[in-house]
Amino acid sequence: MTGTVVDRELPTPEAADLLELTRDLAARELQPRADKSEAAGSFPRELFAHLGELGLLSLPYPEKFGGGGQPAVVYLQVLEELARGWSTIALGTSVHVLSCSAVAEFGTPDQQETFLPEMLGGSTLGAYCLSEAHAGSDAGAMRTEAVREGGDEGGYVITGDKAWITHGPVADFMLVAARTDGERVPGGGSAGISTFLVPGSAPGLTAGVPERKMGFRASPTSQVRFDGVRVGVDRRIGDEGQGFRIAMAALDAGRLGISACAVGLAQAALDVAADYAGRRIAFGRPIDEFQGVSFLLADAATQVTAARQLYLYAARRKDAGRTFSTEAAMAKLTATDMAMKVTTDMVQVLGGAGYVEDYPLERYMREAKVLQIVEGTNQIQRMVIARSLKHPGHRS
C-alpha cells in the first residue's frame, strides 16, 4: 500500500499491535482486491469471515460476550486503516458493529447472553433497518408495523418495507425499527417505535435486488420486505416505544464509524496523489515542485489530520462515558465533507490519470459522496449541532 504510517497515539501496546495487524491486512489482502471487486460488484463475504476470525468485527464490545474489549479510540483507528485499504470492508464492519449496539447497550442480561456471542463471534454479519422509501431523514415517519399477538407468551408480527439496507441481501441478523403504536399515518411520530432483533433467515423476510450505486458497488444495499415476520417478545430490545431512542443512540456511535471511514478514504487518496506527484514530470520537473500542486497536497494533509483529531475527540468523550452525540455529528460532518473535497482535489493532482480507472482515485471520489448521505445526511448533522446550541446545558 502506498503511503506513510500514520503517527498514532494508542493507549496500550496491544492496541499498537492491533493497528499494525490491520495495516498489514489492508495492504496485503484488502487493497489489492478492491478495484476488481468494486468493478464486478461482488461482495467479499470471505474477507468478512477472515476479519471475524481475527476479532476485528467486534472490537468495541465486552470480552465476556466475545468482543475485543477495545475503547472507541482504538476501534475507530482500526476502521480508518481498513478504509485506507478498502472502504467497503470498513463500511461493512461499521454497519455490523452498529447492528450489535442495541443488544449490547439496551438488551437485558438474558438477551445479551443469548444473542451476543453469536453476533460478536465473527461468523455472522448484521444489518441495521431504519430507513424506508418515504422515511429517510424523517425516520420517525416509518410505516413498518410490529403487531403484538398472543399476550405475554406470544410475540410480534412485523410487516413493512425497509429501504437502502446495507447488507440487506446477506445479513444473518437485522436490527429493525418498527411501529408498535398502531399509528399508520406518515409523520405519526417517533414515540411509538420499538426495535427488534430479527434473524436474516426468518420466514417472510426477503431482500430486494441490490441497488445499482455510484460507488461501494461491492457492498450490497437493498430493500428488505417484512411480510408477516414473527418474532418472540424476547427479541424486542428495550421497552415498547423506546425504539427511536435506541436507534438514534446506535446512530451516534455509527456516525463515528462513518467519520473514521471518511478519514481512511481521504488518507488513501492523499497517499496515491502524493506518490504520483513526486514521479510525474511536467515542464522538466516533478509536479509536486509546483506550488499549485503542492498546496493541494498540503491542504489535504492538514484537513485529513484535523478530521482525524475531531473523531478522536468525540471517541475520547464516548470512552469517558460523557455525552458525544453533538461531537459525533461534528465529526461526521467535518470528516465526510473533507473526504469529498480531498478526493476531488486528489483527482485534480493526477490530471487525466485521476479520471480513469487505472488509478483508484475516481472510485474514491464516488465512494466519498455517499458518506455525506448515510447515517444522517450532513444537513441532518447540522440540525443536531444547531439543536445543541439551543440547549447547551444538556451536555456533560
Ligand SMILES: Cc1cc2nc3c(=O)[nH]c(=O)nc-3n(C[C@H](O)[C@H](O)[C@H](O)COP(=O)(O)OP(=O)(O)OC[C@H]3O[C@@H](n4cnc5c(N)ncnc54)[C@H](O)[C@@H]3O)c2cc1C
Ligand atoms: C448506500 C446507502 C446505504 C445505506 N444504508 C442504510 C442502512 O444500512 N440502514 C438504513 O436504515 N438506511 C441506510 N441508508 C439510508 C440513508 O440513511 C438515507 O438515504 C439518508 O438518511 C437520507 O434519507 P433519504 O435518502 O430518504 O433522503 P431525504 O430524507 O429524502 O432527503 C433528501 C434531501 O433533503 C434534505 N433534508 C431532508 N430533511 C431536511 C431538513 N429537515 N432540513 C434540511 N435538509 C433536509 C436531506 O439532507 C437531503 O439532502 C443508506 C443509504 C445509502 C445511499
